[in-house]
Amino acid sequence: MRRARNPSVTIVPSDITPEARYLSRRTLLAGGLGLAALQAVGRFSRPAMADTAAAGPGALTFTRNAAFSPAEAPNSYRDITTYNNYYEFGTDKSDPAENAQGLRIRPWSVTVGGEAEVTGSFTIEDILKPHPLEERVYRLRCVEAWSMVVPWIGFPLGDLLKRFKPTSKAKFVEFKTLYDPKQMPGQRSSVLEWPYMEGLRIDEAMHPLAIMAVGLYGKALPNQNGAPMRLIVPWKYGFKGIKAIVGIKFTERMPRTAWAEAAPNEYGFYANVNPAVDHPRWSQASERRLGGGLFDSRHPTLPFNGYAAEVAGLYSGMDLRRYF
């Protein structure tokens, strides 16, 4: 991998029209599936079509990965981009959409360090360049017991990490968000320790379900969703999905994470979605699927957020009540 040098842009405008693509999926769903799908389509076609991202500035070139499209309808672009957790921009769900618009995401660099052969500072262009983008529709389950379904655009995290040639001592990988209180007003208060930090065990990070996301609904990530690049680990609670990443470090020891520092009895390092382990202050057995308020609905929460078949093996022999 080359070091930071020129700021050439690698996200190219697309000639794909996401709206057309989503419209054809609507047809597909209505034709191919039963009542549930029809209801889902009803929800999906509500205000969602109007505010679905169109081709134009920020449109990405990608392929759709059909292996990752749940039967559930994606949430509307509006829900996904106006109901956010991003404490750097405030603690209300509507704060990030309001306060993150001025965040400068170019130029952007990412520092890679620790137990790896290839380390240094890289431009976001160099980080992203080799990775073909794909769309994956994933469930997102927040530890606060709400959930969404999001059509992310991204690439496997493991493909990125392998480029740095982690050494045999790399047992974990740590991620860090930008620290810039001038741009991130929430960092002027001590609601969390800044910068926001997250981490994964190296085998979790290399699991094919874990992705770096750079877009949603076919377009570059809005700032409030973590531009220019954020983590998505769909079998874990949403707080593992750290936004606006500027640092990646391979470590021998388990990294400190922002939420585990803040309240270790409430937010563990593993944070696997687990309906059998309640948060000390609320049940995790079910979740509120956002649907624009009126269309919110309650669903049972699934172990590993419904991805148990793929990932449960990562934790065989581990007591998931203790390592939560």
Ligand SMILES: Nc1nc2c(c(=O)[nH]1)N[C@H]1C(S)=C(S)[C@@H](COP(=O)(O)O)O[C@H]1N2
């Ligand atoms: N840097 C940073 N990353 C963050 C957060 C945050 O406050 N700061 N919130 C997390 C939480 S709690 C959730 S649920 C998801 C929400 O992602 P979304 O706003 O794109 O839905 O982002 C996660 N990533």
Ligand SMILES: [Mo]
């Ligand atoms: Mo969350």
